[in-house]
Amino acid sequence: MKSRIIHSIPALLLALVTALSGCEKDNRTEPESVLKGKVVFEGQPIGLRSNGVQLELWQHGYQLFTKIPVMVAQDGTFSASLFDGNYKLVRLRGNGPWVDNTDSIDVELRGSKEIDVPVNPFFILKNDVYSKGEGKVSATFNVQQVTAGRTIERVNLYIGTTTIVDPGNNVGNAQEVAANITDLSKPITLTANIPANLASREYIYARIGVKTSGVGEMLFGMPQKVMLR
CATH class of the missing domain: 2.60.40.1120 (Carboxypeptidase-like, regulatory domain)
Incomplete structure (x- = not known):
């Protein structure tokens, strides 16, 4: 009987330590x-x-x-x-x-x-205005260079069904490449077609972006809700 009691003590100690450790984790304060x-x-x-x-x-x-x-x-x-x-x-x-x-x-x-x-972006977007047409959405805007050293790669218009609109979250888009953007003092207009299965929607979200050459991430305007009817 004594031998059984002695051998059981380490197991009891281990269980006690584990329980105390669990209590410490449970009582750990969260950042406020x-x-x-x-x-x-x-x-x-x-x-x-x-x-x-x-x-x-x-x-x-x-x-x-x-x-x-x-x-x-x-x-x-x-x-x-x-x-x-x-x-x-x-x-x-x-x-x-x-x-x-x-x-x-x-x-x-x-x-x-x-x-x-x-931060100091290379380009910013200004004066963006959105409009609807028959089965399409257009955006007219200006691109302004605010930091030298880089050139434009392209500009894009993205449309989507939620406020999260970007290259990976859209149902349609349009773009213009740098070769066709010769004068930044002039407004740029892009038009994206609305998919036929979304033609009955009351609204859609639209967003413009500019891609700088040699820079991974694009700079965007804020998503805009465009009423379709």
């Missing part, structure tokens, strides 16, 4: 502070591909310099739940339709906070 912000040029948010651009937050820990990835939404906004502390926000090289800027931004978080992340 929120860092919100937007990627901007001259104070205005930049339109992007949905979850196509990533920022990084770095924080010194007890042993490691921890990276926290933060995805940027298509309207240029982002949000992250964090513990209070001091962070460095980094714009990744080659991860946006703007000039690389790897200077970090110091963020002191005590409670919730909102910040702007400034």
Whole structure:
């Protein structure tokens, strides 16, 4: 009987340690502070591909310099739940339709906070106006170069049934390549055909974008609701 009791003690200790460890995990506090912000040029948010651009937050820990990835939404906004502390926000090289800027931004978080992340795009879109036709949607807009060093590759019009509209989320599109864009002082008009199976819809969403040569991500305008009837 004594032998059975002695041999059972390690098993009891293991069970106790496991239970205590589980309690520690269950009692671990969740981050309560929120860092919100937007990627901007001259104070205005930049339109992007949905979850196509990533920022990084770095924080010194007890042993490691921890990276926290933060995805940027298509309207240029982002949000992250964090513990209070001091962070460095980094714009990744080659991860946006703007000039690389790897200077970090110091963020002191005590409670919730909102910040702007400034960027310098190569091109921006202005004066966009949308209209419907018989089975089609058109957009007229201007492209303005704000940073030298790159050329336009193309401009696009995308249409979709939801507010998420980009090259991977659309039901129709139109484009104009750089060779046909000879004067940026003149408006550009693009027209996309509405698929026949969507002809009875009351509305559709439309969005324009500009692709810079040698830059992976496009810069977009904000999605616009176009009434069809």
